[in-house]
Amino acid sequence: MNTANLQNTKDVLLNYLAEKGYSKRYILSVKYAIRDVLLYGPQFDTYEQVYCYLAERKKLKVKQDTLRELGHTIALVRRFDEKGQLPSRAIHHPFITNKPAVPKLSEQFAFLVDNYRTNAPILLSHDHPRIVSYYNVGVSFFLYLQKRGVYKIQDANVADVTSFFYDGTKPVKGKSHKMAIRAIMRCVKTDLRSDALDFMDLLPYIPRKMSNYQYMTQEESHSFARAITDEQNGLSLFDKALAATIYYYGLRSTDVMSLTMDNVDFNRDIITLTQSKTGNVLELPLSAMVGNAILDYLENERPKSEDKVIFVHAKAPTTQMGDIWYHLKKVFNAAGIRLNGGEVGCRLLRHHVATYLLSKKVSQPVISSILGHLLPQSLNHYVDSDIETLREFALDVSSYPINKTLRSLWPR
Numbered sequence: 286m287n288t289a290n291l292q293n294t295k296d297v298l299l300n301y302l303a304e305k306g307y308s309k310r311y312i313l314s315v316k317y318a319i320r321d322v323l324l325y326g327p328q329f330d331t332y333e334q335v336y337c338y339l340a341e342r343k344k345l346k347v348k349q350d351t352l353r354e355l356g357h358t359i360a361l362v363r364r365f366d367e368k369g370q371l372p373s374r375a376i377h378h379p380f381i382t383n384k385p386a387v388p389k390l391s392e393q394f395a396f397l398v399d400n401y402r403t404n405a406p407i408l409l410s411h412d413h414p415r416i417v418s419y420y421n422v423g424v425s426f427f428l429y430l431q432k433r434g435v436y437k438i439q440d441a442n443v444a445d446v447t448s449f450f451y452d453g454t455k456p457v458k459g460k461s462h463k464m465a466i467r468a469i470m471r472c473v474k475t476d477l478r479s480d481a482l483d484f485m486d487l488l489p490y491i492p493r494k495m496s497n498y499q500y501m502t503q504e505e506s507h508s509f510a511r512a513i514t515d516e517q518n519g520l521s522l523f524d525k526a527l528a529a530t531i532y533y534y535g536l537r538s539t540d541v542m543s544l545t546m547d548n549v550d551f552n553r554d555i556i557t558l559t560q561s562k563t564g565n566v567l568e569l570p571l572s573a574m575v576g577n578a579i580l581d582y583l584e585n586e587r588p589k590s591e592d593k594v595i596f597v598h599a600k601a602p603t604t605q606m607g608d609i610w611y612h613l614k615k616v617f618n619a620a621g622i623r624l625n626g627g628e629v630g631c632r633l634l635r636h637h638v639a640t641y642l643l644s645k646k647v648s649q650p651v652i653s654s655i656l657g658h659l660l661p662q663s664l665n666h667y668v669d670s671d672i673e674t675l676r677e678f679a680l681d682v683s684s685y686p687i688n689k690t691l692r693s694l695w696p697r
Contacts, residue, residue, distance in 0.1 A: 286326045286327060286328075286329050286330055286331065286332075286334075286335070287327075288322060288323050288326040288327060288366075290366055291319065291322060291323060291326075291362070291365075291366045292323060294365075294366075295319050295323075298315065298319075298362075298365050298371065299312060299315065299316060299319075301371050301372075302315060302372070305601050305602040306600065306601025306602065307601065314354065314355075314358050315358055315361065315362065318355065318358040318359055318361075318362050319362055321335070321339055322335055322359070322362055322366075325338060325339070332359055332360070332362070332363040332366075332381060333381060335359065336355065336356055336359045336381050339355060339359070340352050340355065340356070343355070356381045357381070359381050360381035363381065373602065373604060390424065390427050390428065390431070391427070391431060391436040391437070393436065393437050393438065393477075394427035394430070394431070394436070397423065397427070397438075397469055397470075397473065397481075398420055398423040398424055398427065398469060400469075400472055400473060400475075401416075401419065401420065401423060401468065401469040401472045402416055402420050404472045404474075405419070405468065405472055408471070408472050408474075409468060409471065409472065411468070418465070419464075419465035419468050419469065422461075422462050422465035422466065423465060423466065423469045426449055426462070426465075426466055429449050430445055430446075430449075433445050433448075438477075438480055438481065438484040439480050441484065441487060442487070443487050445487075446484075446487040446488060446489070447487075447489050449462075450462065450463070450489050450491065451489070456491070459491060460491045460492075460493050463488050463489070463491050466485075466488060467485055467488065470482070470484055470485050499627065499628045499633060499636065500633075500636050500637060500640045501622075501633060501634075501636075501637040501640075504622075505620075505622045505623070506637060506641070508620040508621060508622050509528070509532060509616065509617070509620045509622065509634075510532065511620065512528075512616055512619045512620035513525050513528050513529050513532065513574075513578070513616065514574075515619070518619040519619070520615060520616060520619050521586060521599075522578075522581050522582040522585060522586040523582055523586055523587070523596065523599065523612065524612050524613075524615055524616055525578050525581075525582070525616070526575075526578040526579045526581065526582040526595075526596075527541065527596055527609060527612055527613070528612075528613060528616040528634075529574055529575045529578040529579075530544070530575055530578070530579065531613070531631055531634045531635070532634050532637070532638075533572055533574060533575050533638075534556070534569055534575070534638065534655070535634060535635040535636075535637070535638030535639065535655065535656055536558075536635070537560070537561065537562065537631070537635070537657065538609055538630075538631040539561045539562075540558055540560055540561055540657075541596070541609065541631070542594065542596060542605060542606045542607075542609060543558075543561065543594060543605070544556075544558060544594060544595045544596065545593045545594050545595065546593060546595065547593070548595075549571065549576075549579060549595070550571070551571070551576060551580065554570060554571040554576065555568060555569070555570060555571055556568070556569045556570075556571050556575075557569075560657040562657055563657045563658075565654075565657060567654070567655070567657065569655070579595065582595075583595070586599075588600075588601075588603045589603065590603035590604070592604050592605055594606075596609070609631065610629075610630045610631070613629065613630050613631060613634070614629055614630070617629045635656065638655070638656070639652055639656060642655070
């Protein structure tokens with residue numbers, strides 16, 4: 286492992302961290318990591334091996350969390366050394382570790398998964414996260430077939446394929462696994478294509494599971510709204526502005542994090558944005574509640590930043606947020622709701638907007654346009670969660686005998 290480049294450029298990384306306002310403790314941890322890499326690196330071939338060596342030396346002296354921090358820091362040094370990448374709080378960087386070698390697939394199976402990974406972006410318009418997920422499912426599936434003595438798709442039968450999805454009594458794999466395998470077969474354009482199409486007929490029928498979304502009760506909604514305006518609960522202006530924007534508009538987290546000063550017109554009281562998932566332009570009236578919360582944050586709390594987005598990290602580097610769940614969780618805690626579990630976060634607030642509008646008899650096309658749905662049936666989940674409207678269609682069972690336990694649970 287050649288450490289000459291790191292030796293010559295390490296000061297660039299350390300100076301960058303100091304200029305961006307990283308803490309002294311963090312800079313010191315990076316400095317120690319660089320020192321260890323320069324000291325032990327020449328003895329090994331990869332950064333992963335250096336980390337494993339250091340972790341083995343330190344595991345009896347430090348806590349497990351410290352070893353994980355070391356892994357992230359070594360990974361930071363490696364990215365800087367090998368790719369010249371400087372750290373950013375807006376990007377999640379993976380932990381450094383030795384990944385186990387992928388068990389060897391047969392020649393045909395290896396071709397199928399590699400062919401999918403190469404051609405899926407063009408043939409199926411799959412994005413990188415889906416390709417990685419489907420590729421891993423394919424490897425797992427073909428390894429399973431190999432354990433059953435099958436090394437070509439032409440040799441597989443219904444029992445070989447079905448047993449991957451069912452253990453004999455219940456399903457163990459779902460529809461997403463079937464979709465992954467189908468996608469791999471659909472990418473085959475060689476002489477193997479007819480066999481790939483025939484192989485798809487062996488895949489079992491798996492109904493899509495439909496579960497109702499969680500929703501906020503009226504009491505939870507009122508408590509959350511009060512927490513946004515409460516001046517005594519210790520929430521930051523950032524937390525309140527962020528929560529207000531999502532609570533009243535039901536925007537996706539990516540759209541909220543991407544909001545810029547240009548998207549909010551305080552003169553005309555309008556929010557205009559291009560939705561990340563659909564590409565559609567959405568124009569919403571800027572309510573006084575949301576507008577005042579955002580303006581209060583901008584004028585009194587938002588740090589100076591070159592980034593044009595509204596919501597940025599409070600500490601340096603003051604760049605676009607990468608995750609907002611923690612901030613929303615603080616608002617839920619301040620509101621005193623869902624403290625003992627249950628879904629919290631942006632998705633729940635988004636569901637709340639949909640179910641609230643449905644309860645107010647707002648037309649479904651209008652709700653779909655606000656939420657950014659491409660398909661009308663995307664609203665079905667919210668319709669099924671509109672408990673107040675569903676109660677209108679419930680049968681009256683008051684004339685039937687019900688034991689005291691059930692009677693106490695029955696809604697008044």
